[in-house]
Amino acid sequence: MSSFDPRQVFPRRKPGVTPTRWLGLSIYDPIYLGVDTRGKAVHVTLMYRNILLGGEPGAGKSVALGNIVAHAALCIDVDLILIDGKIVELLPYAPVAEEFVGNDMNKALRVLRKLQADLDERYLHLARTGRKKIVPEDGFRAKLVAIDELAYFTVTVGTKEQQEEFRTLIRDIVARGRAAGIIVVAATQRPSADIVPTSLRDLFGYRLAFRCATDSSSDIILGTGWASQGHTAVDIAPESLGVGLLRAEGGFPRRLKTAYLNDNQHRQIVRRAVHLRRAA
Numbered sequence: 138m139s140s141f142d143p144r145q146v147f148p149r150r151k152p153g154v155t156p157t158r159w160l161g162l163s164i165y166d167p168i169y170l171g172v173d174t175r176g177k178a179v180h181v182t183l184m185y186r187n188i189l190l191g192g193e194p195g196a197g198k199s200v201a202l203g204n205i206v207a208h209a210a211l212c213i214d215v216d217l218i219l220i221d222g223k224i225v226e227l228l229p230y231a232p233v234a235e236e237f238v239g240n241d242m243n244k245a246l247r248v249l250r251k252l253q254a255d256l257d258e259r260y261l262h263l264a265r266t267g268r269k270k271i272v273p274e275d276g277f278r279a280k281l282v283a284i285d286e287l288a289y290f291t292v293t294v295g296t297k298e299q300q301e302e303f304r305t306l307i308r309d310i311v312a313r314g315r316a317a318g319i320i321v322v323a324a325t326q327r328p329s330a331d332i333v334p335t336s337l338r339d340l341f342g343y344r345l346a347f348r349c350a351t352d353s354s355s356d357i358i359l360g361t362g363w364a365s366q367g368h369t370a371v372d373i374a375p376e377s378l379g380v381g382l383l384r385a386e387g388g389f390p391r392r393l394k395t396a397y398l399n400d401n402q403h404r405q406i407v408r409r410a411v412h413l414r415r416a417a
């Protein structure tokens with residue numbers, strides 16, 4: 138049910154695509170995440186949106202994050218910024234990343250400050266042109282910032298001041314990034330109010346909750362009140378790896394099972410992405 142299906146990952150091209158898009162996927166395309174309970178493909182469109190993934194250790198967050206990064210790697214119209222406290226999850230994609238940050242708080246802050254400065258420049262451009270969001274013709278490339286594990290940088294490594302700066306930068310990038318073509322994909326195994334305060338959670342248009350220990354952790358990802366209406370990630374059986382509840386802006390949580398790419402498939406995607414990006 139959740140095995141890799143290239144037809145889902147590489148949807149048929151629509152007629153009328155521009156020549157550059159023949160070279161690869163686009164970050165404007167829907168991204169294949171997996172299948173719902175009726176076996177229907179579930180996609181998310183991340184351009185102008187962000188996604189938050191949360192749940193217990195081992196529930197399937199990194200696999201889902203990997204699916205998104207794999208799609209983005211094959212898009213020639215987005216730069217990847219990978220921040221991976223665990224190092225090994227996103228490392229295979231380092232060859233196609235603009236920046237790869239492992240468990241290094243100083244580097245993480247340097248990269249985020251640079252991103253914030255880029256954001257300022259994009260907003261200046263928007264102000265000058267009188268528009269509200271960046272479009273491809275503006276000449277700014279989309280960026281996808283993938284963070285595997287928020288808590289690592291906000292409570293584990295670095296000094297209190299550095300953790301606070303990390304939080305402030307992420308909040309700003311998530312809040313202003315959408316319109317400026319900067320997408321944040323963040324995962325956390327600690328869905329608690331100190332790691333994901335409501336004010337931050339509400340900035341994520343998509344939220345994906347994998348198995349959680351308590352209703353309140355599930356609500357921290359999906360939104361307050363969903364557990365009391367019967368939508369809780371506590372119900373997901375511990376052996377149901379990769380099963381989660383996806384909530385899209387304003388919608389009801391939808392149960393899905395994510396697709397699973399094995400290490401070899403990730404390696405093949407990286408090889409293809411290196412080639413595509415060189416040719417672009």
Ligand SMILES: Nc1ncnc2c1ncn2[C@@H]1O[C@H](COP(=O)(O)OP(=O)(O)OP(=O)(O)O)[C@@H](O)[C@H]1O
Binds near residue numbers: 193196199201347396
């Ligand atoms: N969709 C899936 N299909 C099949 N197996 C899966 C799926 N998702 C996750 N798994 C299995 O569960 C394991 C743990 O998944 P993953 O590493 O994504 O968890 P995690 O939530 O990121 O854990 P942690 O928070 O500890 O990093 C994977 O190595 C894989 O074996």
